[in-house]
Amino acid sequence: MSDKPKDKKLPPLFVIKATIGLRNFLIRIAKKMLPANFVLLEEASSFWKAKSIEVAAQLNIPDLLEPGPMPVSKLAELSQCNEEALYRMLRALAGEGIFKELRGKTFKNTSLSKALLTKKESVKYFVMHHLGTNNWDLVGDLFNCVKTGENAITHKFHMEPFEFLEKNPEKNVIFNKAMTETAELSGSIFVNAYNFGQYKLIVDIGGGQGHLLSQILSKYKNVEAILFDQPHVVTEAKELLKRNGVESRCNIVVGSFFDRVPAQGDLYILKNILHDWDDVRSVEILKNLHAAMLPETRLLLIETIIKPNNKPSFGKFIDLQMLIGTTGGKERTREEFEKLLNDSGFKLKRIIENATPFSFIEAMKL
Ligand SMILES: C[S@@+](CC[C@H](N)C(=O)[O-])C[C@H]1O[C@@H](n2cnc3c(N)ncnc32)[C@H](O)[C@@H]1O
Numbered sequence: 001m002s003d004k005p006k007d008k009k010l011p012p013l014f015v016i017k018a019t020i021g022l023r024n025f026l027i028r029i030a031k032k033m034l035p036a037n038f039v040l041l042e043e044a045s046s047f048w049k050a051k052s053i054e055v056a057a058q059l060n061i062p063d064l065l066e067p068g069p070m071p072v073s074k075l076a077e078l079s080q081c082n083e084e085a086l087y088r089m090l091r092a093l094a095g096e097g098i099f100k101e102l103r104g105k106t107f108k109n110t111s112l113s114k115a116l117l118t119k120k121e122s123v124k125y126f127v128m129h130h131l132g133t134n135n136w137d138l139v140g141d142l143f144n145c146v147k148t149g150e151n152a153i154t155h156k157f158h159m160e161p162f163e164f165l166e167k168n169p170e171k172n173v174i175f176n177k178a179m180t181e182t183a184e185l186s187g188s189i190f191v192n193a194y195n196f197g198q199y200k201l202i203v204d205i206g207g208g209q210g211h212l213l214s215q216i217l218s219k220y221k222n223v224e225a226i227l228f229d230q231p232h233v234v235t236e237a238k239e240l241l242k243r244n245g246v247e248s249r250c251n252i253v254v255g256s257f258f259d260r261v262p263a264q265g266d267l268y269i270l271k272n273i274l275h276d277w278d279d280v281r282s283v284e285i286l287k288n289l290h291a292a293m294l295p296e297t298r299l300l301l302i303e304t305i306i307k308p309n310n311k312p313s314f315g316k317f318i319d320l321q322m323l324i325g326t327t328g329g330k331e332r333t334r335e336e337f338e339k340l341l342n343d344s345g346f347k348l349k350r351i352i353e354n355a356t357p358f359s360f361i362e363a364m365k366l
Contacts (some may be wrong), residue, residue, distance in 0.1 A: 004366045010189065010355050024312055030096050049096055051088050053116070054131030056098070057124045060092070062109055062116040066097070069108040105346065129178035130321070133170055138324045151280035152324040161276075162328050164233055176209060178235065183211035183270075186356040190302070193354035196267070199223060199298070205257055205275040210237040210250065217246035225250045226262050257285045263292040271302035272358070275318075279329025279340060286344030293365060299346060301361040306333045314357040337361055348356050 010016065031039045047273050056062065059079040064070060072090065076083035087105055094101040098112045116124045129135060141152035153161045165172040190212065196202060197220040206214050210227045217225055227237055231254040243245040253262050258281075261268075268289050274282045289299060304315030319331040332340070341363050352360040 013353065013355055015353050048092070050131055052093050053098060054091060054127050056093060057127045058112070058117045058132070059086075060118065061099070061107075062113045062124075063118050065107060065113070066117060066235060069102055069106050072105045072107060075107065076079075076147050088245070103150055107311070113330070121181075123181055123185070125174055125177035126181045126300055129174050132174065135321075135325070137350050142320070142324060149289055152325055154327065162230075169232075172232065176236075179208050179272075183208065186217040187212050189355050190358075190360075191215050193353060194300070194360055196220050196223060199266040201225065201229060202267045204269045205261055205285075206270065208233060208237075209262045210234070210241055210252070212269070212271060213250055214241055214244040214246055217241075218244050226265065227252045227255070227317065228255065228261055230254060230256065238361045257288055259288070261288050261292050263298060265292070267298045267300060268293065269302065274301060274337075274340065275303055275327075276329040277329055278328045278330075279336075279343075281328070282340050283344045286340065286346065290345045290365065295365055297364070298349075299363040301337065301363065302358050303337070303361065304331050304357050305337070305351065305359050305361070306331050308333065316359075342366070 004332060009152055011019075039134065059081065061079065062080050063074060064075055072087045073083055075081075075090075077088045079086070083094055090099055090107050091101060093099050093113075094107065096111055096112075099107045100110050101107055115122055116127065137156070138152040141155060144150065144155055145152055148155075151161065153159065153164050157164055159167070165175055196216045200222070201224050202213070202224045204210070205228050207227045207229055211229050213225045217223055225236065227250055229237075234252050234254060237252050241250050241252075255261070257273075270285070270289070273285065277285065286299075292297070304313075304318060306315050306319065307313065315331045322329040322331060326359075334348075334351065341348050341361075345366050346363040347366050349362045349364055352362065354360070
């Protein structure tokens with residue numbers, strides 16, 4: 001299967017922002033009109049919905065329903081579940097528009113449940129990573145994280161988060177697939193939101209299995225690239241680059257960004273990397289990039305930017321994931337990014353927003 005980006009027909013950014021603003025406004029109005037106790041009770045019960053979504057994904061229920069509607073008895077047989085228990089869970093999800101219940105305890109997919117199919121541009125593994133037993137236990141440790149500031153992996157398993165993944169290959173597989181999915185979802189938007197074609201050599205530092213680079217190289221035929229990440233992470237990168245017909249323009253280099261990174265790039269990308277690390281470690285990474293870069297080389301951070309307002313934001317909750325699952329990692333404000341960059345010998349040039357929650361923060365050497 002080719003991983004070439006499909007050009008998404010998205011509405012203009014201002015329409016997306018206005019729609020989200022309107023949705024948030026209506027939600028706030030509805031919450032003000034109902035008794036606060038009811039509202040909070042409902043919000044505090046949302047974990048049932050979240051966990052049920054994950055269990056449905058893990059059981060491959062959307063895949064089983066892909067050929068067409070199916071009675072729960074058959075679904076239970078195919079997924080080796082208790083029929084009554086499975087029915088109760090699917091009925092609850094159907095109430096939320098995730099699956100639809102038809103007559104005779106028969107279910108069919110909806111557009112929401114189809115987002116969990118095992119296919120490209122799905123969120124199946126992201127859901128399984130976030131809500132699977134491992135992360136579920138870590139979220140359960142939030143109280144201690146908030147009390148002490150210590151992350152849950154170190155608290156429970158006495159090791160660093162990335163060391164934990166390295167030592168647990170089955171969890172590493174789900175984590176990598178989750179990263180792949182988010183890269184696929186956002187990558188096709190990114191390649192149209194920034195002119196990567198202006199660079200000859202792009203280096204993606206901590207670029208995972210090379211999804212972003214695959215999408216960039218597919219669109220910009222004059223560009224060459226280096227994918228840099230840890231050895232146990234890039235295992236499937238070669239195959240992916242090959243499937244996209246871009247392997248001849250991409251070198252895979254393994255190593256640690258705490259030691260040194262490849263030189264000679266015209267653009268260095270750090271996507272969702274600094275949010276894994278505290279300020280001291282982030283400056284260490286940035287200084288290593290600085291040492292490899294020429295005066296005219298550009299740096300592109302791709303991260304969520306926390307805004308100082310009281311509005312709901314994906315970044316503010318992903319920040320809690322960073323709290324439980326990284327050593328001092330966090331989502332940052334514009335000022336915090338500016339300080340990190342300045343402390344490492346860079347200046348922030350501009351911020352470019354796009355239809356995803358992740359902004360481009362373009363920087364160059366001071
Ligand atoms: C949150 S993931 C982001 C992956 C990719 N940039 C993306 O956005 O899909 C963080 C990445 O940093 C990599 N990483 C962690 N420690 C590293 C190190 N010391 N040197 C190089 N890469 C590292 C991980 O292997 C992982 O691929």
